[in-house]
Amino acid sequence: MKHLAILGAGGHGRVVAESAAATGWRISFFDDARTGRVDGHLVAGSASDLKGAATGYDGILVAIGTNRTRLNWIKCLRSSGATIVTVIDPSSKVSASAVVGAGTYLASGSMVGTGARLGEGCIVNTAATVDHDCDLADGVHLSPGVHLSGNVTIGEASWLGTGCSVRNDIVIGRDVVAGVGSAIVSDVANDQTVVGVPARPMGRL
Ligand SMILES: CC(C)(COP(=O)(O)OP(=O)(O)OC[C@H]1O[C@@H](n2cnc3c(N)ncnc32)[C@H](O)[C@@H]1OP(=O)(O)O)[C@@H](O)C(=O)NCCC(=O)NCCS
Structure with missing residues (x-):
């Protein structure tokens, strides 16, 4: 049985582990704050322990929610020889023409449509949908129930x-945060936090 190391044994890591186990992986966690077993899986060490042991696993998935931190760990572990893998829950539906980058996790009930491109280290969380021809850069996180219409572009x-909806053909910059329930109907510049229906920069609420 192939052996997967998951960095992060918190809520998100446990969700990833459930999907990975369902697709035939044996799992070990690495986590700086936890020891023993989590949901029956061994916590084999800390993040720096994983760096030293990276080549001993068939695959590694970084399950850290903070996007920039997740990307940094992917880079760091890859430089230590790790094989960064995708984990796709068996209930996720992914078009044959979609491209999904290494280190990306597709959660239960998610959908990735025709011609969509997802970078590395993305999270498409529970029941989120990415419609045709969307383009997501590295490290994008779509929380549960996000819906992207066709041809949406999202920066790194x-x-x-949770529950954001995005109109078709919209361009969202890098390091953007969109609050729960936002309806994004116009482009969003880099580094903005937007909320509301329609979504507006938080400072202008
Ligand atoms: C947008 C967000 C990041 C702002 O967090 P914050 O900086 O801590 O902001 P606060 O909670 O202090 O709220 C500041 C103001 O914005 C309002 N606000 C916050 N989020 C809002 C939202 N999604 N829609 C509308 N208004 C919102 C608050 O009501 C508050 O208004 P007030 O000053 O009139 O009381 C956060 O509310 C949010 O939506 N996070 C996403 C959580 C999520 O999806 N988690 C999924 C994990 S998988």
Whole structure:
């Protein structure tokens, strides 16, 4: 049985582990704050322990919610020889023409549509949907129930909160945060936090 190391044994890591186990991986966690076993899986050491042991696993998935931190760990572990893998929950539906980057996690009930491109280290969380021809850069996190219409572009490390909806053909910059329930109907510049229906920069609420 192939052996997967998951960095991060918190809530997100446990969700990833459930999907990975369902697709045939044996799992060990690495975590700086936890020891013993989590959901029956061994916590084999800390993050720096994983750096030293990276080549001993068939695959590694970084399950850290903070987008920039996740990307940094992917880079660091890869430089230590790690094989960074995708984990796709068996209930996720992914188009044959979609491209999904290494280190990306597709959660239960998610959908990635025709011609969509997802970078490395993305999270498409529970029941989130990415429609045709969307383009997500590295480290994008779509929280549970986010819906992207067709041809949406999202820059590196942006985070869309639970239940956001995005109109087709919209361009969202890098390091954007969109609050829960936002409806994004116009382009969003880099580094903005937007909320509301329609979504507006938080400072202008
Ligand atoms: C947008 C967000 C990041 C702002 O967090 P914050 O900086 O801590 O802001 P606060 O909670 O202090 O709220 C500041 C103001 O914005 C309002 N606000 C916050 N989030 C809002 C939202 N999503 N929609 C509308 N208004 C919102 C608050 O009501 C508050 O208004 P007030 O000053 O009139 O009381 C956060 O509310 C959010 O939506 N996070 C996403 C969470 C999520 O999706 N998690 C999924 C994990 S998988």
